[in-house]
Amino acid sequence: MTTIAEFVPFVAVKVAKDMPTQNIQHAIRETLVFFLEQTRAAIDETYVLANCNEAELLVPVPPCHRLVGIDGVYEVPKQLGLTGQIRWRPDWTVVPFGDWHLDEADGNLTTLWVAPQVHARRFAIRYSWTPKRSATCEVPEWVFERFVDAIADGALAYLHSNAADEGASDRFAAMSAKGFKMAIDEVKRRKAAQYGPREMTVSSRHFFRG
Numbered sequence: 001m002t003t004i005a006e007f008v009p010f011v012a013v014k015v016a017k018d019m020p021t022q023n024i025q026h027a028i029r030e031t032l033v034f035f036l037e038q039t040r041a042a043i044d045e046t047y048v049l050a051n052c053n054e055a056e057l058l059v060p061v062p063p064c065h066r067l068v069g070i071d072g073v074y075e076v077p078k079q080l081g082l083t084g085q086i087r088w089r090p091d092w093t094v095v096p097f098g099d100w101h102l103d104e105a106d107g108n109l110t111t112l113w114v115a116p117q118v119h120a121r122r123f124a125i126r127y128s129w130t131p132k133r134s135a136t137c138e139v140p141e142w143v144f145e146r147f148v149d150a151i152a153d154g155a156l157a158y159l160h161s162n163a164a165d166e167g168a169s170d171r172f173a174a175m176s177a178k179g180f181k182m183a184i185d186e187v188k189r190r191k192a193a194q195y196g197p198r199e200m201t202v203s204s205r206h207f208f209r210g
Contacts, residue, residue, distance in 0.1 A: 150183030
């Protein structure tokens with residue numbers, strides 16, 4: 001894991017020298033959240049037990065994860081049991097969308113509704129996520145390694161679009177925003193080619209100026 005501070009040098013060299021570090025970090029954090037919301041590049045999995053006739057399941061996610069959407073719900077094979085350490089496999093039985101429904105809730109739990117059955121089942125849930133905006137939440141190392149330039153472009157566009165000082169440049173903001181959008185589009189294209197479309201739970205929105 002890495003921190004927002006690791007991204008700062010890639011942004012600081014292209015903004016006014018007196019730009020407060022906390023402003024740069026805020027722009028990076030907002031950009032990172034938006035990038036992972038749009039690309040759904042960060043995927044994790046969690047497991048939940050549905051007891052007999054149970055339909056409402058509380059899905060645990062780590063404290064710094066904010067769920068963006070569900071990429072797949074799978075039934076854990078019966079031979080693996082209802083408890084113990086397991087790891088998702090792509091050949092597990094997919095629960096079709098329509099047989100489950102997601103309700104987002106406050107905190108670290110999300111409610112997943114499933115059709116109740118007379119026997120207990122265990123589900124593997126693969127989900128897209130972003131870090132929460134808390135300053136204590138770290139960033140996966142692979143995000144930094146693969147997307148630092150894209151995040152820097154987005155943060156620069158954010159800062160140059162919103163700064164009122166003489167060092168701000170609308171032209172540079174537009175150039176940076178274009179690079180950021182191209183990076184988002186490329187990640188989305190690659191993911192769609194690999195996995196196909198996914199059910200979204202966070203609506204699309206514009207990042208810069210509406």
